[in-house]
Amino acid sequence: MYLSETPLSLGELLAENQYPQCGGLAVFGGAVRNHHEGKPVLRLRYTAYAPLAQKLMREIEQAARDKFGAPYCRVQHRVGLLEIGDVAIYCVTRAPHRAEAFDACRWIVGEVKHTVPIWKEEFYVDGSSAFVQGCCIRQDAPPEHHHHHHPHA
Amino acid sequence: MNLRFEFLGVLQRLAGADSLQLEVPPGSTLADALERLSAARPELRAELDRCAVAQGENLMHRTDLLKADAVLALLPPVAGG
Numbered sequence: 001m002y003l004s005e006t007p008l009s010l011g012e013l014l015a016e017n018q019y020p021q022c023g024g025l026a027v028f029g030g031a032v033r034n035h036h037e038g039k040p041v042l043r044l045r046y047t048a049y050a051p052l053a054q055k056l057m058r059e060i061e062q063a064a065r066d067k068f069g070a071p072y073c074r075v076q077h078r079v080g081l082l083e084i085g086d087v088a089i090y091c092v093t094r095a096p097h098r099a100e101a102f103d104a105c106r107w108i109v110g111e112v113k114h115t116v117p118i119w120k121e122e123f124y125v126d127g128s129s130a131f132v133q134g135c136c137i138r139q140d141a142p143p144e145h146h147h148h149h150h151p152h153a
Numbered sequence: 154m155n156l157r158f159e160f161l162g163v164l165q166r167l168a169g170a171d172s173l174q175l176e177v178p179p180g181s182t183l184a185d186a187l188e189r190l191s192a193a194r195p196e197l198r199a200e201l202d203r204c205a206v207a208q209g210e211n212l213m214h215r216t217d218l219l220k221a222d223a224v225l226a227l228l229p230p231v232a233g234g
Contacts (some may be wrong), residue, residue, distance in 0.1 A: 007186075030234050046233065047161065048233075049161050049207060049226050049228055051207070051209050051210040051226075052207045052210050052211075052226075052228070053214065054210075055210040071233040077169070077233055077234075088233075088234065089233070089234050109234060111229075112233055112234055113232070113233050113234035115231065116231060116233050117161065117205070117207070117228045117231050118231055118232070118233030118234075119161065119162035119163070119229070119231065119232055119233075120232045120233065130163055130165070131163040131229075131232070131234040133230065133232065134229070134230035134231045134232030135230050135231055135232070136203045136205070136230045137205045137212075137228060137230070137231055138204060138206075139158065139205065139212055139214065140214050140215055140216075141202075141203070150178065
C-alpha cells in the first residue's frame with residue numbers, strides 16, 4: 001500500500017527482525033507545517049492520481065534498493081484532509097550501514113516529491129486556499145517547463 | 154471520436170469539474186486533442202503546457218496517436234511530501 005486515506009502507521013513499515021544483515025535503519029517522516037512562505041496554514045488536502053502514483057512509488061523503492069544497496073526501502077503517502085502535525089509521508093530504509101540507509105531514505109523522499117503525481121492544496125487562516133507550485137513531470141516538456149519555485153532540500 | 158479528459162490537482166479548480174468529454178477527428182494525436190481542449194476551455198490553456206498526460210498507469214507523449222474512447226488524465230506539476 002502506497003497511498004492511504006487513513007493515518008500512516010510507522011510500526012507497520014519498520015519490518016522489524018526481518019533484516020539481520022542490516023545495521024542501519026533510517027526513518028523520515030514529513031509532517032504538516034503550520035506555515036508556508038510566510039502564510040499561516042490551517043490544514044492541507046493531498047490528492048493523487050493513484051494508478052501512476054502507486055506504480056512510480058513501487059519503482060522508486062526498487063531503484064533505491066538497487067542504487068544504494070539498501071535491501072529494505074518503503075515509502076507511503078497520505079491523501080485526503082490533513083491537520084497540522086499529521087504525517088504526510090513516511091520513508092523507512094534498512095541497509096548494512098548507516099550511510100546507505102540515510103542516502104536511500106533522502107533520495108526516495110526527493111523522488112516522491114518531484115516525480116509522483118500528488119498535489120497539495122493549502123487552506124489558510126483567512127479562508128482562502130491554493131495549490132502549492134510543483135514540479136512539471138511531462139517527459140517531453142521543453143526544459144524551461146521543469147522550472148519551479150520550491151526549495152529542493 | 155470521443156475522448157474523456159480527467160482533471161487532477163489545480164485543473165479541477167480551474168475547470169470547475171472532474172472531467173470533460175471531447176470529440177476529436179480520427180487520427181488525432183495527444184497534441185491535437187490538447188489543442189481542442191484549449192480552444193473549448195481557454196481557462197485551462199496556461200496550465201496545459203505543463204501537464205503530463207497519463208492513460209492508466211502510463212505517461213504519454215504529445216505525439217502519441219489516440220484511440221476512440223480514450224480516458225486521458227491531465228497531471229499538473231506535482232507537489233507531494
